[in-house]
Amino acid sequence: MESSSVTSSLRATHVDSESSFEADKPTPQLSKEPFEVEALVQETAKASELWHRRLARRLAQRYPRVARLVRYVQGPRPKVDLPEPRPFLNLTLYTGRRSRSLALEPFLLRVTRPFTGPWLFIILGAAYIIAFAFFARAQSFQTPSDSFIGCTATYWAANDGCGLNGESCEPFTDSTFDFRCPEACASVVLENPRTVGDVQVDYVPLIVGGGDANRTYRGDTFICAAAIQAGLISNSKGGCASLALIGNYTDYLPFTANGLTSIGFPTVFPLSYRFLSSTPLHHCEDLRTPALAWNVIVTALILLVLRPKPIITFWCLVCIGFWHVALFSEPMATPPPLDSAFGAFLPALFVCYAFWRLAFRFTLPVFRKAPIEASVWYLPTFWAGVLTNITMDKIPINRLIASDLRQQPGAITALIIIVIIVLFIVINQVRVIRKTGWLPHYLGWYVAGGLVTMVIALLPGLEFRLHHYIISMVLIPGTAFPTRLSAIYQGFLLGMFLNGVAAWGFDSILQTAADLQGDGASGSAMPSFVTNSTNWNVSIPLHNSTISWASLPSSGGWDGFSLIIDDVERYAGTALNFSLAILQSGLPHFFRLAYTSADTTGDYTMPATLWPNGTWVDPKPGTST
Structure with a gap:
């Protein structure tokens, strides 16, 4: 220490003596030694820390409640890890002075230890893939691909979808079709109101007719729903049937059978069909229920018996769940388009890897010594999520957009209940996260994500659509804690x-408004009929009568009209009237009118009705689809 002091004083004296002789010379800027730079950094950091502490102390003195809230949100410092949950099934029962141990988890671990080898897992994994491939072949690839139809398949499109006089939907007669339907078509319903005559139907399968002795259905009826109603296929297993087109038919009668009710249509329609008594198709039974049982058993064996490493268990759940949906429970189309499925599979794997890194690696491994608990906490909820199309089917919410929530009965109530449940779950999870000291970290990321989402949602010309896969991506990072509820x-x-x-x-x-509109109303301007209940002349015969409407508006870019009579487009052009000579007397007739612009058709008016007794009923306010 003394020698060091002497050296320092000598260095100072030497510098002073030199400076006295070289005062007029420019002194070069010498670079600081490394230890001097480190000291400077430490001093700066210490000063910054002191400044930070002083500011925090002043804020705490001025706003003590805010300071307490901040300390509460921060949680323990330094951060701590939650203890691993103790297995429920390792119980000790005391009866007097004796105790009996019910160690079910260790017993299962001991009994299944011979089956946990990696080679056995590889062999059984290969066998599963082969068996699954044969299962998928029997499900979708032994029936002609052109025979598969969806639950909403029809012969006739809504409004002017079939063109003038239905020319785009020909032929109307002398044609048969062998088809195969998937299961559960009875629950596939209209998502937008559909006008049939003067009636609007919504949130039910579209079935018109079927009440006569020959079971005659109108051409826009959902084919699979009609086949279920007619008893030709099963709603739980799907099936095959055949139909024949018969062309014009008058007065479709309503009918109720097999849990489905059709509506009537009291006038003529150019396209109808009837089911045939037999079909040449085979291998028609939908195997998604047996496939579900098979995959549930396999995932249970993986968690209970084979027990690979947690990360392998995770990837098994990912692959089995994805391909069960893609090939069985809810394929993108029928038969399943394998190219599209593989196109979604690879990016899904990348997202799932993020799930593992952000959440699952902190929770799934803590149950490595409790396979029964792991199966109980993970598998029922996992398969409930995989089968969201079934488990959530009774909730009256199809899309989380304002228009659907307003239209669908019970949707707002259901949404409120869901929000309350999710809010309780989030509050409890926040409580758990705070105990670890990680709450500020998660709050920061979620607030940042919320701000970005708000900016995106405000982009002009686009609608914000929260898909359920996005909800999962948002919430999974918040489950990265070793608790049973997180599992x-x-x-x-x-x-x-x-x-x-x-x-x-x-x-x-x-998504754009057009993407979300589907076959619903666009909110466009609508024309109005000049003909009304006041000026309609009942004494003029139908074949001499004419209906008329108001001229085109100067704004909006419209250049013509589309007139639908009895749900078939009968006129498209610029005229302001239409002769009713083509209509059959003695039947009711329904008229709807819309503006057109090039290939675009606006919203149709509600139907005006002309009854057989000559009574004209003006259209109600609103649009029809």
Whole structure:
């Protein structure tokens, strides 16, 4: 220490003596030695820390409640890890002075230890893939591909979809069709109101007719729903049938059978069909229920018996769940388009790897010594999420957009209940996260994500659409904690993500109004009939009568009209009237009118009705589809 001091004083004296002789010379800037730079950095950091502490102390003195809230949100410092949950099934029962141990988890671990070898897992995995491939072949690839139809398949499109006089939907007669339907078509319903005559139907399968002795259905009836109503196929297993087109038919009668009710249509329609008594198709039974049982058993064996490493278990759940949806429970089309499925599979794997890194690696491994508990917490919720199309089917919410929530009965109530349940779950999860000290970290990321989402949602010309796979991606990072509830949430959210991606692909979070409209109303301007109940002349015969409407508006870019009579487009042009000479007397007739612009058709008016007794009923306000 003394020698050091002497050296320092000598260095100072030497510098002073030199400076006295070289005062007029420019002194070069010497670079600081490394230890001097480190000291400077430490001093700066210490000063910054002191400044930070002083500011925090002043804020705490001025706003003590805010300071307490901040300390509460921060949680323990330094951060801590939650203890691993103790297995429920390792119980000790005391009866007097004796105790009996019910160690079910260790017993299962001991009994199944011979089956946990990696080679056995590889062999059984290969056998599963081969068996699954044969299962998929029997499900979708032994019936002609052109015989598969969806639950909403029809021969006639809504409004002017078939063109003038239905020319785009010909032929109307002398044609047969052998078809195969998937299961559960009775629950596939109209998502927008559909006008049939003067009636609007919504949130039911579209079935018109079937009440006569020959079971005659109108051409726009959902084919599979009609086949279920007619008793030709099963709603639980699907099936095959054949039909024949018969052309014009008058007065379709309503009918109720097999849990489905059709509506009537009291006038003529150019396209109808009847079912045949037999079909040449084979291998028609839908195997999604046996496939579900098979996959549930396999996943249970993986968790209970084979017990690979947690990361392998995770990837098994991902692959089995994805391909069950893509090939069985909710394929993108029928037969399943394998190219589209593989196109969604690879990016899904990348997202699932993020799930593992962000959440599952902190929760799934803590149950490695409790396989029974792992199966109980993960598998039921996982398969409930994979089968979201079934488990959530009774909830009256189809799309999380304002127009659907307003239209669908019970949707707002259901949404409120769901929000309350999710809010309780989130509050409890926030409580758990705070105990670890990680709450500020998660709050920061979620607030940042919320701000980005708000900016995206405000982009002009686009509508924000929250798909259920996105909900899973948002919530899974918040389950990265070793609790039983986190395991339950992870199972359901992973299954829901796989259902959304395998069934629909990575659909955009932003969509145009046209994307969301579908076959619903666009909100465009509508024409008005000049003919009304006041000026209609009952004494003029129908074949001499004419209906008329107001001229085109100067704004909007419209250049013509489309007139639908009895749900068939009968006129498209610029005229302001139409002769009713082509109509059959003695029947009711229904008239709807819309503006047109090039190939675009606006919204149709509600139907005006002309009854056989000559009574004209003006259209109600609103649009029809």
